Amino acid sequence: xxxxxxxxxxxxxxxxxxxxxxxxxxxxxxxxxxxxxxxxxxxxxxxxxxxxxxxxxxxxxxxxxxxxxxxxxxxxxxxxxxxxxxxxxxxxxxxxxxxxxxxxxxxxxxxxxxxxxxxxxxxxxxxxxxxxxxxxxxxxxxxxxxxxxxxxxxxxxxxxxxxxxxxxxxxxxxxxxxxxxxxxxxxxxxxxxxxxxxxxxxxxxxxxxxxxxxxxxxxxxxxxxxxxxxxxxxxxxxxxxxxxxxxxxxxxxxxxxxxxxxxxxxxxxxx
Numbered sequence: 001x002x003x004x005x006x007x008x009x010x011x012x013x014x015x016x017x018x019x020x021x022x023x024x025x026x027x028x029x030x031x032x033x034x035x036x037x038x039x040x041x042x043x044x045x046x047x048x049x050x051x052x053x054x055x056x057x058x059x060x061x062x063x064x065x066x067x068x069x070x071x072x073x074x075x076x077x078x079x080x081x082x083x084x085x086x087x088x089x090x091x092x093x094x095x096x097x098x099x100x101x102x103x104x105x106x107x108x109x110x111x112x113x114x115x116x117x118x119x120x121x122x123x124x125x126x127x128x129x130x131x132x133x134x135x136x137x138x139x140x141x142x143x144x145x146x147x148x149x150x151x152x153x154x155x156x157x158x159x160x161x162x163x164x165x166x167x168x169x170x171x172x173x174x175x176x177x178x179x180x181x182x183x184x185x186x187x188x189x190x191x192x193x194x195x196x197x198x199x200x201x202x203x204x205x206x207x208x209x210x211x212x213x214x215x216x217x218x219x220x221x222x223x224x225x226x227x228x229x230x231x232x233x234x235x236x237x238x239x240x241x242x243x244x245x246x247x248x249x250x251x252x253x254x255x256x257x258x259x260x261x262x263x264x265x266x267x268x269x270x271x
Contacts, residue, residue: 001241001242001243001244001245001270002034002035002062002243002244002245003032003033003034003035003244003245003246003247003263003266003267004033004034004035004036004037004062004063004244004245004246004247005028005033005035005036005037005246005247005248005259005262005263006036006037006246006247006248006250007036007037007038007039007042008039008042008250009247009248009249009250009252009255009258009259010024010025010028010036010255011042012252012255013255013256013259016254016255016256017256019256021053022053022056022057024256025053025054025057025059026057027256027260028057028059028259029057029058029059031259031260031263031264032263032264032267033059033247033259033263034058034059034060035059035060035061035062035244036054036059036060036061036062037062037063037064037065037095037194037246037248038050038061038063038064038065038089038091039064039065039066040064040065040066040082040085041066043064043085043089044085047085047088047089050089051088051089051090054089060090061086061089061090061091062091062092062093062192062244062246063091063092063093063094063095063136063166063192063244063246064082064085064086064089064091064093064094064095065094065095065096065097066079066082066094066095066096066097067097068096068097068098068099068120069099069100070098070099070116070117070119070120070121071098071099071100071101071113071114071116071117072099072113072116074116074119074120076119076120076123076124079096079120079123079124080123080124080127082094082096083124083127083128083131083133083135084131086131086133087131087133091133092132092133092134093133093134093135093136093164093166093191093192094128094133094134094135094136095136095137095138095166095192096121096124096135096136096137097138097140097145098117098120098121098137098147099113099117100142100144100145100146101113101114101144101146102144103143103144110146113146114146117146117156118156118159118160121135121137121156121159121160121163122159122160122162125160125162125163126162129162134164134191134192135162135163135164136163136164136165136166136191136192137153137156137157137163137164137165137166138153138165138166138167138168138171138194139153139167139168139171139172139175139182140168140171141168141170141171141174141175141209143175143212148171148174148175149172149175149177149182150172150177150181150182150185150186151185153165153186153189154185154186154189157189163189164189164190164191164192165186165189165190165191165192166190166191166192166193166194167182167183167186167190167192167193167194168193168194168196168248169193169194169195169196169197169227169229169232170194170196170197170198170217170225170227170248171196173198173211173217173226173227174209174210174211174212174217175211175212176211176212176213179227179228179232180228180231180232180235183232183235187235187239190236190239190241191243192243192244192246193236193241193243193244193245193246194246194248195222195229195232195245195246195247195248195262195266196222196227196248196249197220197221197222197223197224197225197226197227197229197249198217198218198219198220198225198226198227199217199218199219199220199224199225199226200215200216200217200218200226201218202216202218204218204219204220204252204253205218205219205252205253205254206218206219206249206251206252206253207219207251219249219250219251219252219253219258220249220258221249221257221258221261221262221265222247222249222261222262222265222266223261223262223265223266223269224261224265230269233245233269245266247259247262247263247266249262
């Protein structure tokens with residue numbers, strides 16, 4: 001299986017250490033990471049330069065992600081341009097965050113927003129199929145996201161059969177759902193994986209995520225927190241998953257060190 005990491009972590013590591021982005025990319029590749037998860041906003045200023053920078057570092061693009069507001073604006077054209085950019089950069093998958101719904105929204109407003117999201121995702125899936133790209137949705141850790149639990153993800157995938165699941169190991173806990181139970185419900189649709197661990201230790205530093213019951217979850221290197229990552233890896237292997245495993249720990253106090261620890265732990269479990 002291939003290991004990737006969020007390009008955002010590379011940029012933050014550059015800021016935290018004073019190293020150039022090129023130097024961080026070199027170190028990341030030496031850690032055994034050979035791909036990135038790339039935000040559309042990071043690629044758009046100069047996608048040609050981004051492609052050259054990553055190619056020089058022998059780093060590919062495993063997946064791209066982008067935020068939209070299809071619930072309010074059903075114009076899917078920006079989504080199709082996103083897929084074109086992903087194709088140019090050689091990404092085989094895209095993660096779409098189709099929008100958020102405020103908790104104050106009424107039933108009719110919520111239903112209409114969901115149907116607009118579904119319509120946009122259907123068009124994007126059909127278009128992406130022509131480019132040999134998979135469109136995915138993840139369990140997003142935001143109370144306003146109508147796709148934050150396994151049940152909500154399954155609903156979207158029933159409406160949009162071509163939609164795949166990016167399984168984020170660390171986000172289900174934020175909404176109070178067990179990650180292993182969620183895996184069993186979603187395993188038939190998983191095409192991409194974000195390995196995100198969580199820590200209860202404030203000593204880790206970084207910005208905590210607050211769960212529904214008020215628990216403070218801090219960033220953690222993969223394998224060093226409370227999420228049952230090793231069990232998920234075992235189940236992925238048993239389920240025949242052989243694709244990318246993306247290291248993720250946004251808001252970490254030391255991104256470069258976390259990337260190294262995560263990659264080392266993960267590589268030791270893949271052999």
